[in-house]
Amino acid sequence: MALKTDAVGKSWPSTTYQVGREKIKEYATVLGIENPVHFDVDAARDAGFRDVVAPPMFAVVYSLAALAPAMFDPEVGMNFATMVHGGQTFEWSEPACSGDEITTTAKCVSIEEKLGNGFYVFETTSVNGAGAEVVRGTWTNIVRGV
Amino acid sequence: MADLKPGDAVPELRVTPDKYLPHRYAGASGDFNPIHVDREFAESVGLPSNILHGLYSMGVVAKAASQGLAHGDPTALKKLTVQFRGMGLPEQEIDVTGTVKEVDGNRVTVDLEARQGDNRIIRNAVAELEI
Numbered sequence: 478m479a480l481k482t483d484a485v486g487k488s489w490p491s492t493t494y495q496v497g498r499e500k501i502k503e504y505a506t507v508l509g510i511e512n513p514v515h516f517d518v519d520a521a522r523d524a525g526f527r528d529v530v531a532p533p534m535f536a537v538v539y540s541l542a543a544l545a546p547a548m549f550d551p552e553v554g555m556n557f558a559t560m561v562h563g564g565q566t567f568e569w570s571e572p573a574c575s576g577d578e579i580t581t582t583a584k585c586v587s588i589e590e591k592l593g594n595g596f597y598v599f600e601t602t603s604v605n606g607a608g609a610e611v612v613r614g615t616w617t618n619i620v621r622g623v
Numbered sequence: 624m625a626d627l628k629p630g631d632a633v634p635e636l637r638v639t640p641d642k643y644l645p646h647r648y649a650g651a652s653g654d655f656n657p658i659h660v661d662r663e664f665a666e667s668v669g670l671p672s673n674i675l676h677g678l679y680s681m682g683v684v685a686k687a688a689s690q691g692l693a694h695g696d697p698t699a700l701k702k703l704t705v706q707f708r709g710m711g712l713p714e715q716e717i718d719v720t721g722t723v724k725e726v727d728g729n730r731v732t733v734d735l736e737a738r739q740g741d742n743r744i745i746r747n748a749v750a751e752l753e754i
Binding site: 500503504506507508509510511512514515530531532533534537538541542558561562563564565566567568569572615 | 638644647648650651652653654668677678679681682683685686689690694695696697698700701702703704705706707
């Protein structure tokens with residue numbers, strides 16, 4: 478059966494996430510990241526940030542809401558029973574700080590069959606309230622046996 | 624840090640996620656997929672137990688690069704790309720190792736991997752940092 482590729486090029490509605498100090502603290506604590514710029518506003522400002530700053534991989538937290546509708550879209554049609562997260566890239570620009578409103582848009586960049594498996598690649602682009610890009614994510618999901 | 628050169632080792636990072644780490648990561652990230660937080664469900668779909676979130680393991684790799692080469696500066700890491708392969712399990716030590724691949728001015732490219740014993744849970748990771 479040919480892989481359904483109708484969703485290639487499709488974008489989904491943007492989502493906006495307000496970054497907050499307590500969420501940054503929670504994320505940094507789980508990862509065991511101890512730099513005070515993630516916990517203490519004075520330390521963050523002394524280091525030149527406008528407020529408590531998120532660790533780079535906090536990108537996951539504000540990107541997920543935009544990505545979820547793409548992943549679950551029937552037009553994409555991924556079989557979750559045999560899906561694994563195969564690869565991930567993030568490219569960071571501006572740091573994300575508490576108080577920032579980050580808007581993320583997801584699109585499907587490719588759906589391809591390789592050796593009988595389906596490779597579904599999504600891209601998320603996140604910008605802050607000033608319109609500056611914060612991070613670009615490339616999410617590769619592999620569905621076995623398509 | 625200015626004298627980093629290709630072949631230099633990234634300081635090794637070892638961390639053992641405890642039994643409840645996937646639950647705390649689920650709360651922090653918003654990803655409550657039951658394969659990560661429900662052992663019975665995970666076993667019912669053929670997994671050895673509930674498994675670590677791949678993006679948690681990627682977070683540990685990001686930490687190893689930022690902390691090991693840039694004193695934890697959150698603006699140093701410019702790009703990180705990983706492949707998820709073997710499944711990561713709670714209560715087993717993760718060992719992140721890496722090697723400097725290229726130095727171009729203040730831009731440093733490093734190869735990294737994360738393993739639990741012989742199980743390479745993240746491979747072909749490449750980080751680019753400005754330090």
